[in-house]
Amino acid sequence: MTTREDAPGSTGGADVPGPLHGGPDDDYTPEQLAAMSREDLDLLGARYDGVQVLHTEPGPEPGSRLEKAAVRQVALTFALAGLAAFAAFVVYAGSGWFLPDWQWEITESGWSALFTPLIGALGGLSLVLVGVGMVLYTKKLLPHETAVQDKHDGSHFDRVTTGATLVGGLHNSGLARRKLITRTLVFMGSGVGLMLVMPLGGLIRNPNTGDPLGTTSWAEGVRLVRDDGSPIRPGDQVPGSLETVFPAVPGGNRQSDAATMLIRLRPEQVRVDRPRENQEDFGYGDYVAYSKICTHAGCPVSLYEQETSRILCPCHQSQFDVTRGAQPVFGPATRPLPQLPITVDDEGYFVARSDYIEAVGPTYWNRERI
């Protein structure tokens, strides 16, 4: 390689040593250091770092029975770890090759039910043994040191000098005097900041247009259908039963707010039935329909206890009384389940008479205003 000696930056190279970085090379010449033992060098460096090794308890004496026992123990641990790891690999790679297939379908052999547990057991065992081996090694075979390191407080010198640099820079900028610049900086900062968060505005949408929270796809004449889409006639159910129904619109059975419970009351329930005010005619015969979405936090209420006429929500145990307009009688829910007004159409199937007259599901700030 040729170097043009006259070009700046191409002369000298590594031959010219730069100023040194770090340790006190002036106090310790290479000759002095070379004359020291490795142990002394170790302690010297530690002392330089503020660490003093107070006391070292050497590991077991080489060749002693104590050492041999410890070595055997550690080696056995590592060997077992390796064994378990290879075994895990054999299970993983061998399944479906010389071992039965691991996949769920093949349950006859029982192997697929064993595959994951075996991987976990062998893999876990292997890793734990690696860890145990390392800990044993440090505890039984390494020398035990007790070392002390000094803790330093902040230095006054550093604080004062750094402060001077910072304040000096600020002072030189003259910002304190140049008021026009400070003011424009504030103005600019708020503008640029606003501009940078501006794209998040895309997240904001008006929840009040079209009242999506207050409406469902129930409407006048919409049939009540089961999950499979079949319509329901009065008399399909025995008294005391509950069926989950959906509006007969496309995707109605997957809508999050439309699920409704169609309940056929038993004669003794009909006798004591006290619907909510102005909703006396919402039922049809001994049938009533209530929203399935809990007014507390929106879980689907699901457990119907016929004897007590109570519907229980599994999430926080609110209970609603179906003979009292599904008023909450226990638990954290505050409002009754909304009632769906129902009737039957010309063909004798249940239909809704309108949408729910109030918002279904959990309460929110302006619910009463919708």
Added chain:
Amino acid sequence: MARTATAPGVPTTRVGKAALEFDDRLIVAGPLRRTLNKVFPDHWSFLLGEIALYSFVILLLSGTYLTFYYDAAMTEVVYDGTYAPMRGLEMTAAYESTLYLSFDVRGGLFIRQLHHWAALMFVAAIVVHLLRIFFTGAFRRPRETNWLIGIALLLLAFAMGFTGYSLPDDLLSGTGLRIISAIILSIPVIGTWAHWAVFNGDYVGEEILGRLYIVHVLIVPAILLALIAVHLLLLVKQKHTQFPGPGRTEHNVVGNRLFPAFAGKAGGLFFIVFGVCAALGGLVQINPVWLWGPYNPAQVSAASQPDWYVMFLDGSTRLFPAWDINLPGNYTIPALFWPTVVLPGIIFTLMAAYPMIERKLTRDTASHHLLQRPRDVPVRTSLGMMALAFYVVLLISGGNDVIAEKFDISLNAMTWVGRIGLIIVPPLAYVFTYRICLGLQKHDREVLEHGLETGVIRRLPHGEFIEVHQPLGPVDEHGHGQLAYGGAPVPKRMNQVGGARRAIRGFFSPIEEPARVELEQQRSERGLAAAEADRELTSSGRPSDGGRPQEPRD
């Protein structure tokens, strides 16, 4: 002995030469030596934070693997995979990809379960670590910043857990998401707007899984990573706290150097944590989403339980009475708002502010590097136990339906037990803890004053029987010990002060010589004595009593 080369200090071995080349370029020898020489104190409770760190590493590794298969799409598909009971069922692509990962990827189920177990371990380790910091006073000046970072890490871990739990889009996670939606709606004034921003419309919409996914695998992990880095940098900078003991002062750290002793043990712990998570991931089924079924807003599984760390909120939601607040103008503050937004808000604010509160109350603004034993700070310890009792009542109430069913108690009774328990158990916990702390303190002082009980009974000339006590140090003319309490454990049995020699090692036959053991023990005693001699010691090895909330002494 380092072999002397032709020119002194010039390496002769290949490794040595390579190291020189390396350091010539990067100049790392100095910082590396400082790191290797760093002293770490040794105590089992200092491992808790490490466990949290290692679980996080495992989460990063296993989670990255899961992303190769998981698909956060909410498009409806018809299942046609290996798991026969679900063929033909409609579900979201997210749920289908989770089934695929569980049944059609070799070892996929293992990694999924490993990920979930590591997540539980992560949160548990953080919580226990936090308790250790609290009860030993490690949060005091200068470590308030790290306390705050710790609280932020705990909150982010919750966020990780919740977003991760929602990803498979099974019946359980969907129900959880439904409740979250209701919680967001319940916020006064901005609730519906916030819900529209998060879900891009009404519940459930098409966007939410994709958003939760990116929060779960990118945004929160990145913040966690950054905060953990700062947490550890601060730890290195401020040095670890230590318990008081011989030779330990406010101005030093006594323990092992990083290399090799501490590194060996820490590395070992990493593998043990990894191994335990792996064993759990393979052996103990968790979140079998194929049993829950795909999410369907009209269905719910009974006894639906969230992961353990969310249970306390479930509990508070169950216990809080049905109190909607109706405001003029037909506005409502839903009952749900208080137990799910306000209560955790208060809890976490109090936790974050605790170091400041204690500083205000005790007027202790000094720096502290020595830890306190919980018994020596009865007020703080009792406050902590009170908070813990509050938490445990909520936690149990989160599973009150299961308990009611198991023990055949009425649910309503369980709810009332929870409500009343929430009010009376915490103060009881305070009083009990306070008593216990004082009792322990008193016993420590008694042993220091009168010595250890030896179990030796002596009959005095006039017939009285006394038990012989072994003083722990020099005694005054009345035979009372002169040692002051130093904030360190006081030995309570003769064996702890060398009443019996340590057992000779060896299982079948001794592998040590008794004489050597004796020698070794003498040596170690001398070592400690020497260590103490040349260390400056405050009278008790502990700073002035300013370090703790002042207590009336009895």
